[in-house]
Amino acid sequence: MMSEPPIRFTRGVPAVESFPTTQLAECAVTVLAEQGRIVLQYGQAGGFPLLREIVAREVGVDSGRAIIGNGSLQLLDLYARLLVSPGQVVYVEQPSYDRALTVLRRGGARLRGFPLAEDGPDVDAIEQCLKQGERPVLFYIIPDFQNPSGVVLSLQKRQRLASLAREYEFWIVEDIPYRRLRYRGEEPPTLFSLAPERTILLSSYSKLISPGLRVGYTIAPQPLVNELARMAEDTYINASYLNQAIVALFIGKGWLEPQITRLKALYEPRLDATLNALTNYMSDLATWFKTEGGFFVGVTLKGTVDAGALLKLAQEANLLLTDGRSFFADGSGGNFIRLPFCALTPEEIEIGIARLANVVRKAMK
């Protein structure tokens, strides 16, 4: 008898059926025909000028304040190298994006994680640390549909964080790749709009168009952007203009908004399937954040489990999970499970969560 295929709750990737392949091919052909000599040559580290204009216009700043890179993680790595000296404190949400934690640690940061509630990290605890004299270089935060929890930062906490960043002069690194993927509910303002002079905005087209293009961007105050562009140039010269020009044309043709509409139609039922299956199978075993968008639902088991044993049992049940501890700056998180739902069908999600419930029951014994 053939074994069932594994259900993968491992990587936060878009659904392959969402890629606008034909449109991207059309853009590639046009860009090469009309601007081949520009996009195939070396370029400026700041990025393809038209795309810089597009992303800057969206937040109402000059295009010189935008830098386009090889995805946004690469830009975070450059910021970590530029801003963080070994031993300096960096604040993060707990849990947070595992790769961002790695990049910040590699920059020498001592990470302090602030636990997440339904409305964002514990701002009282942050304020207390600041009042006690701790001086973080930056606070790395994913305020919209957070990776890995799905949490959205409340308006009130956004306002408090903006004000703390001003008062204590730390950078807010606001990473918002999922922001446009709100399936319902209302959008709070960005931290960038509340404290533009203290905020480094990071985002990308990986979740909206395609990760394979590797087009991410940052917007920050001008002096910092100039330093970052120099460091980018001395690291990879420039990110591919070809890919950036394809994205710029895709947006210029008015194709981004319909693409986002299609994504929402594809992903909302997957979010619903996740939340329903959790209610049906896991109510006695766990709590979770009832997100309204993005890629993830973060699940916290009610009891304690041996995280290693849980992963192993899951694998035996054809269920692939990421180790929850990788998302926690302090190494806790053994009872945390990230459920990325976008690349699975509602049926797969239900099967996966049913399997998860069985596995958790076994692991808790």
Next chain:
Amino acid sequence: MMSEPPIRFTRGVPAVESFPTTQLAECAVTVLAEQGRIVLQYGQAGGFPLLREIVAREVGVDSGRAIIGNGSLQLLDLYARLLVSPGQVVYVEQPSYDRALTVLRRGGARLRGFPLAEDGPDVDAIEQCLKQGERPVLFYIIPDFQNPSGVVLSLQKRQRLASLAREYEFWIVEDIPYRRLRYRGEEPPTLFSLAPERTILLSSYSKLISPGLRVGYTIAPQPLVNELARMAEDTYINASYLNQAIVALFIGKGWLEPQITRLKALYEPRLDATLNALTNYMSDLATWFKTEGGFFVGVTLKGTVDAGALLKLAQEANLLLTDGRSFFADGSGGNFIRLPFCALTPEEIEIGIARLANVVRKAMK
């Protein structure tokens, strides 16, 4: 009266008329149509499997030993972070590629530059330093049509370096983006072929197909490659599969060799124009390396000049030069001038070198 256009001897870039734009568009369309779901999704940090196979096959190793990155400078940056601890010694040629020096310095390296002769760096001096107990982590070298000098490392020096790397256990980082662009003369073996267990090979398609694709690669011993792939994944996840698949298909269609033939036909007359103009205008003022390929002729002025004044005089004469000192690890090099000739027509080259002779005469007064 309109001023004449400036002649730019600044950046080592390919001629825009060399880009195989139509062929690349065809490759992009095919790749997106046939493998859209793969190339538009996240991928492995090691790179698009087919291209890994292609570059590995060329040097006769397993494809697992190849990593494809966002150009080769990005890969050198990862190696610098992985291999060099602050204060450790790194050997380089003097002069050498300015961006490589920056990347290595940023990794904490103390650079020691070994002066170049017509047949490569001074290997006696290298051996002496090693015998005296200095232990470099690596020797960064561009043995074929060196940037910025045009020098080709002789077979005898290749053999000696390979043997020294074995004996004293340092890495040879062999950067060979220009190797295939030999317009005449015979090709010596790579250092990689002479000491595969001590050599990290770096190369790219920037000079052969297009820099805008940002496709470079490295081949190294397996344990090192594994570490590098992990670091790449934690820095930019993966380099664009789309661009890598385009390159793989371009090569698969048999288009690379005719492209290289076209490049040679385009660039050889430009090299000849450079060497002829130097003989005609600069014989009394400078010496230079009579290269047989690549992008550069390195010129050393016979007298001493004020480098800043030289650059300024050049600019006033509509001639843009790179500061020679940026290529020298020890900050000397004020009387060195790099002439990248590929992106200029023979006419522009002659005008530029005539201007240069005038400028040098003024600066030497």
